[in-house]
Amino acid sequence: MKAFLYRWMIRLTPLAAALLSGCGYAYPDPPSRPVAPSAFTRPPAAVPAASPAQVALGRALFNDTRLSGDGSLSCASCHQPELGFGDGRATGMGIGGTKLKRHTPGLWNVGFAPRLFGDGRAASLEDQALMPVANPDEMGADPARVAARLAADPAMRARFATAFPEAPAVTPAAMARAIAAYERTMVSGPAPFDRWAAGSAGSMSPAAVRGFTLFAGRAGCARCHTGWAMSDGKFHDVGLPDGDTGRGAITGRRRDAHAFRTPSLREIGRSAPYMHDGSLPTLAAVVDHYADGAVARPTAPRRVVLTAAERRDLVAFLESLDSDKVVE
Ligand code: HEC
């Protein structure tokens, strides 16, 4: 009788699996082909070159509170270098303490992103740079007025003239170019994972190595977190339960509902909390989310079956993506 039952259970398992996976639940994706460590090595020429004067001007503007309506905020008030260029809060806080809808994303390796903002509504860093300035909830200023204010400062006028000798005027367009040039230098430095991928076996703990094997293989992370910055630059729904439809609200396409751009995972240990809504406080919470937290809806990924030890290994791997020294 027992043997008979077992036989039936075994026969029924694929059926149960098919039913469960149809609901988007419980069963892992079929093992994807493991991605080799070499797929994550740094590309030789990371970012288009800008002149040092442009980068220095961009950095000064990024830290200048004259870019906000009431002089209280600079870009760096929310994008703080020591917090991975994030702010450590779940969701951002704008001018006069306005609570923002989304989390302030970290900016490491933002120069590699094909479109900006989690929903991709800005086409380039230049396009994006003055949006927070003009946003009444963020910096609440008029970019043309900000440019006029900066132009009244002789030292600033001189910096713009050095940075853009062919068109030395202080204009919103020049401000955007300089800020974007600075942002493209936010490239993270070498991490233990890079040394391990280059062949130095002792550079990562055994737990982190096991974590990489999961990441690049069965856990399916590298389907989206690919390449040196660990992002495919595309938009995906990862099954967060909030009502923000992300890319879907921009394109109006049903398959983009709840989709956000895959973030870079470099320096990830330094930019908690995580996700567009800042709802996951730690890397362990992120891994738990992929294993048990994703809501069931047609666009969401299937949950990944992971033991407690495997979850710890994945976290150890993610931590190996923090560079030894923050290059700012
Ligand atoms: C009040 C806080 C705040 C200030 C000030 C601020 N940001 Fe942001 N930043 C955010 C938030 C929140 C988002 C995410 C918004 C969204 O996705 O809709 C964001 C997104 C971005 C992104 C997109 C990142 C990505 O991965 O797509 C860039 C780039 C950026 N900001 C640059 C800047 C620059 C440059 C300035 C100054 C001119 C600035 N920010 C000022 C809060 C702020």
Ligand code: HEC
């Ligand atoms: C289907 C594509 C996809 C898969 C598979 C995937 N991710 Fe993600 N990941 C994303 C997207 C998209 C986001 C941002 C989601 C958001 O903010 O709504 C993200 C966010 C993250 C973040 C937070 C980043 C931040 O700055 O907030 C971490 C950490 C992360 N993923 C790790 C993993 C790990 C580990 C796995 C495997 C268990 C994995 N991801 C699998 C697409 C994916």
